[in-house]
Amino acid sequence: MAAEKNYYTIDPEGKLTCLKCGVPLVKGKAKFMYLDNGFPVELPVCPVCGFVYVPEELALGKVASVERALEDK
Amino acid sequence: MSQIQERGSTHVYKVNKISREEMESMVARCVYEQPPFCSAACPLKLDVRAMLKAAADGNFKKALQLYEKIAPFPLILSQGCEAPCEGKCRLNEVGDGLAIREIERAVARYGEQFRLGSVFRTSKRHKTAVFGSGLFALLLAGELEKKAYPVTVFCEEADPEAYLRKAAPFLDESAFALELRRLKGKEIRFVCGCRLNAAFYEQQKPAFDVLCASDEVRARLFPDSVPVPELMICEAERLVSGPTEGVLGAAFGAKKAALTVDRLAQKLDPRNTRGQEGATDSALYTDLSEAKVLCRVAVPAGGYTKEQAIEEAGRCIQCHCEECLKSCAYLKHYKKHPGLLAREIYNNTQIIMGDHQLNKPMNACSLCGQCTVVCPNGFDMARVCHLARQNMVSTDKMPLAPHEFALLDMLFSNGDAFLARPQPGFASCRYVFFPGCQAAAIAPETVRAAYEDLCARLPGGVALMLGCCGAIADWAGRMEMAQQAHEFLDRELARLGDPIVIAGCPSCAKELREHGVKELRGIWDVLEEIGLPEGVHKLERPMALHDSCGARGDAATQASIRRLAASLGVRLTDTPYSGDRSPCCGYGGLAAYANPEVAGEMTEQCLERSDAPYISYCMACRDRFARKGRESKHILELCYGTDAGAPPDISEKRRNRLQLKRSLLQELWLEEPMERKLPYTLNWTDEAREMMDRRMILTEDVIAVLNGFRETGEAILEGESGLLVARRRLGNATFWIKFSREGENIYTVHRAWSHRMNVVKREG
Numbered sequence: 001m002a003a004e005k006n007y008y009t010i011d012p013e014g015k016l017t018c019l020k021c022g023v024p025l026v027k028g029k030a031k032f033m034y035l036d037n038g039f040p041v042e043l044p045v046c047p048v049c050g051f052v053y054v055p056e057e058l059a060l061g062k063v064a065s066v067e068r069a070l071e072d073k
Numbered sequence: 074m075s076q077i078q079e080r081g082s083t084h085v086y087k088v089n090k091i092s093r094e095e096m097e098s099m100v101a102r103c104v105y106e107q108p109p110f111c112s113a114a115c116p117l118k119l120d121v122r123a124m125l126k127a128a129a130d131g132n133f134k135k136a137l138q139l140y141e142k143i144a145p146f147p148l149i150l151s152q153g154c155e156a157p158c159e160g161k162c163r164l165n166e167v168g169d170g171l172a173i174r175e176i177e178r179a180v181a182r183y184g185e186q187f188r189l190g191s192v193f194r195t196s197k198r199h200k201t202a203v204f205g206s207g208l209f210a211l212l213l214a215g216e217l218e219k220k221a222y223p224v225t226v227f228c229e230e231a232d233p234e235a236y237l238r239k240a241a242p243f244l245d246e247s248a249f250a251l252e253l254r255r256l257k258g259k260e261i262r263f264v265c266g267c268r269l270n271a272a273f274y275e276q277q278k279p280a281f282d283v284l285c286a287s288d289e290v291r292a293r294l295f296p297d298s299v300p301v302p303e304l305m306i307c308e309a310e311r312l313v314s315g316p317t318e319g320v321l322g323a324a325f326g327a328k329k330a331a332l333t334v335d336r337l338a339q340k341l342d343p344r345n346t347r348g349q350e351g352a353t354d355s356a357l358y359t360d361l362s363e364a365k366v367l368c369r370v371a372v373p374a375g376g377y378t379k380e381q382a383i384e385e386a387g388r389c390i391q392c393h394c395e396e397c398l399k400s401c402a403y404l405k406h407y408k409k410h411p412g413l414l415a416r417e418i419y420n421n422t423q424i425i426m427g428d429h430q431l432n433k434p435m436n437a438c439s440l441c442g443q444c445t446v447v448c449p450n451g452f453d454m455a456r457v458c459h460l461a462r463q464n465m466v467s468t469d470k471m472p473l474a475p476h477e478f479a480l481l482d483m484l485f486s487n488g489d490a491f492l493a494r495p496q497p498g499f500a501s502c503r504y505v506f507f508p509g510c511q512a513a514a515i516a517p518e519t520v521r522a523a524y525e526d527l528c529a530r531l532p533g534g535v536a537l538m539l540g541c542c543g544a545i546a547d548w549a550g551r552m553e554m555a556q557q558a559h560e561f562l563d564r565e566l567a568r569l570g571d572p573i574v575i576a577g578c579p580s581c582a583k584e585l586r587e588h589g590v591k592e593l594r595g596i597w598d599v600l601e602e603i604g605l606p607e608g609v610h611k612l613e614r615p616m617a618l619h620d621s622c623g624a625r626g627d628a629a630t631q632a633s634i635r636r637l638a639a640s641l642g643v644r645l646t647d648t649p650y651s652g653d654r655s656p657c658c659g660y661g662g663l664a665a666y667a668n669p670e671v672a673g674e675m676t677e678q679c680l681e682r683s684d685a686p687y688i689s690y691c692m693a694c695r696d697r698f699a700r701k702g703r704e705s706k707h708i709l710e711l712c713y714g715t716d717a718g719a720p721p722d723i724s725e726k727r728r729n730r731l732q733l734k735r736s737l738l739q740e741l742w743l744e745e746p747m748e749r750k751l752p753y754t755l756n757w758t759d760e761a762r763e764m765m766d767r768r769m770i771l772t773e774d775v776i777a778v779l780n781g782f783r784e785t786g787e788a789i790l791e792g793e794s795g796l797l798v799a800r801r802r803l804g805n806a807t808f809w810i811k812f813s814r815e816g817e818n819i820y821t822v823h824r825a826w827s828h829r830m831n832v833v834k835r836e837g
Contacts, residue, residue: 015793034831052833054800071475073427
C-alpha cells in the first residue's frame, strides 16, 4: 500500500521534551483542520499524551499562507 | 471569552447575486474609460490623445502607426479632413484648442521616414473587387488591403497615378509623391483602362466573393439600387457602395463599407455585431487647471516643422479623469480606476467555486466616502465594497479572519467594558454621554474629564454609556451583528429613559443616527453652546485640522469644530482635501485590521498634507497619526488640557477601557467592581510586547494560555533555550507562548504566535 501523503514534516531530533510526560517528542502523525479541509502532516508529537507542537516558523509561514488561501475559497 | 462562529466550510456552493443592473448603474458613474472629447468626435475613432502624446515625445514613428490605424492614406486624410476633433478640444474653453489636423500632417510627413515596408502577411481567402475611382473607392481599397483581403481595383484611369490624382486632387506635389509611393507599396492589384459597364461587371463578378463600387459606378450599373448609408450596401444587388461627402465622409464611408465586407465574407447579416460606429459624445471629466500653454503654435505656410509639431502636441493636457485616484490611497494602491475595481469586486461576489482574489481589495476600502465627493459623478466605492462584503457574509463565503479581532473588540466594548449608568444622584437623565469605544481605549482620562465637566455644567443630569455604536459590525458587512449591537444599545438607552445622546465621535454619531437614535448631538456642539471649560489653556499655535470621515457631508459639525479650535487659539493651517474631501486615517471600514499595509498608506497620505501638528475630532485618527510619529491631538484633549500620551498597544486599549469603567464605578457610583487579580507575576520581554501588538495577540490571550498551562501542566521544554512552550485553543485560533519560569509563580513571556488552523494527532 502506498504511503499516505504528508504535506509537511518536522523531525524534533530529540531537542524537545514533553514537560508533563517527561519524554522526548518524536516525529508523529498529525492533521491540520480548517474550514472543513484537512491536511495530514508529520510534526513533533509526544508519544504518551499526544501533544502536537506547531513551531512559530511553521505557524507564521506555511500554515498562515494555507489559511489565507482557504479563507479566499 | 466572546466567540464568533467561524464559517463552517469552504465547500459552499451558493451565491446571493447582487443585481447586475444595480452594479452596472454604480459602475457607469465612473467616466475613466470614456473617450477624450477629440476621439469621441472623430467618426474614425482616432486615438488622438495617444497620437498627440507620441508626437509630443518626438516619437513620430509611433504617432504615425496610431494614425495609420484609421487612415490607410495618412496624407490624404490629414490634408482633407474637416477635423471635428478640433472643435471639441477642451482647451477651447480656456484658450486656443489644439491644431490637431496640423499635427496629423506633421506626423504623416515626419513619421514616413520611419515607416516599415509591408511585411509578409497571410491573405484572407475571400477575394474582393472595387469597381470605379474616386476618394471612397481608393480609401475602401486601402481599408480592405489593411484587413488582408486580396483586392482588385477595376478603373477607367490609365494607371494608379491618374487614379490617385482623381481621388485626391487637393494633395500638394510632395504629399502626392509620398502617397503614390505608399499606394504602389500596397498589395492592391490594379486593372486599369477598363470600361466599367454592366457587361464588364457581370463578366468579372464570378471571380470575387465580395463586390464593391464607387457611388458613380453603382449608379451607372444599377440606377434603381438603394444604398443603405449606415451599412454602405445595396442589399438587393449585394454591392458594397454608397454616397459619401467630403474627405472625412469618404473615409468613414470606407470604414463602414469595409466592415460590411467583413460581415458578407463571413456570410453574416451586415447588420450583425457592428458595435458603436461614428462620432459619439463623451462624459469624461477633465481638470482644465492642468492646461498650462493656452496659445496655439502659429502654423507656417508649409505646415509645422518637427519642433513646432512637438511643441503644439505638448500643449495637449491628455484629458483623463483621475480625481479619485489623486486623492484616495486605496485606489492608488491597487492602481485601478474605481469602475474597473468595482466590476472586479462584483465578479468576486459571483464566484461559486474557486479563489476570491478580490477579497483583500474589497476589505481594504475604508468606506469613507471621499471618492463620492471628489468624483465629478459621485462614484460610490464605499457602497460597492460594503454591498460586496454583506453579500459575501450572507452567502457564508466571507472569511472571518480579516475582521475577527475588530468584531471581538466590539463584543468586548459592549460586554466586559460596557457601562451604562445615570449621573449619580439622578434617577433619569436628560442626556447621556457616549464617547465611543476608541476614545475610552485611547484617551480614558480625557473621557473622564469630559464626562465630569458635562455632569457639572449641564442641567438635568448626564448619564454615561461606554460601549461600541455597532459601526465595527456594520463595516464588516455583518449586518445581523450590527443589528444586535443596535438593539442592545436601544435597550440600554431605554433603561436610562431615552436621554439625548451626546456623541464624542462623529462616526458613532453617524452610525447611531442612521439606526434610529432620534435625539443626538456632538459634544462639540454642546461645548460651543456652554463654552469651554474654565482654566483651558489658549494654544496660539498653528495646527492642521483633519476632518473625520464620519463627519463627511456634515457641514454643521465641521464648522462647529473650526469655531471650537479658533476659540482654543489654534491657528488652523489649510490643507487641500479638508472638509468633505478629507481622506480616511486608515481606521475606517476596518481597513487597518483587514489590510494594515493599505491602511498605513492612507495614514501617510493624510500626513503628507501638512508638516504641522494634527488636530482631529475622532480618536482613531488621533491614534493613527501619533503611531506614525506625528504630534497629534484630539480636540477634547485640547479642551480639557489632558494628554493621552503615546499611542497604546492593542492590549492597553482593552485595559484602558476596563480601568476607566472600574475607576468610574468606584469613584462616581461607589460600586466595588469585580477585579480579577492574577495569582502569579507575569512579565514580558520588549520583543514579546512588540510582537504581540503586531500579531494582534492580547494580554488576555496570553493569560488564558498560561492559566491553561497551570491547570494541565501541558508544555514542551525546548532543549536548546530551556524555554517552555504552551498552547491553548481560544475561539477560532490556537495561541502559543514561549516563556521562562522562576519558581512556581513568576513567568516571563518571550514569544507569542497564533494560527487559525486546528491541529490534532492523527491515528495510525
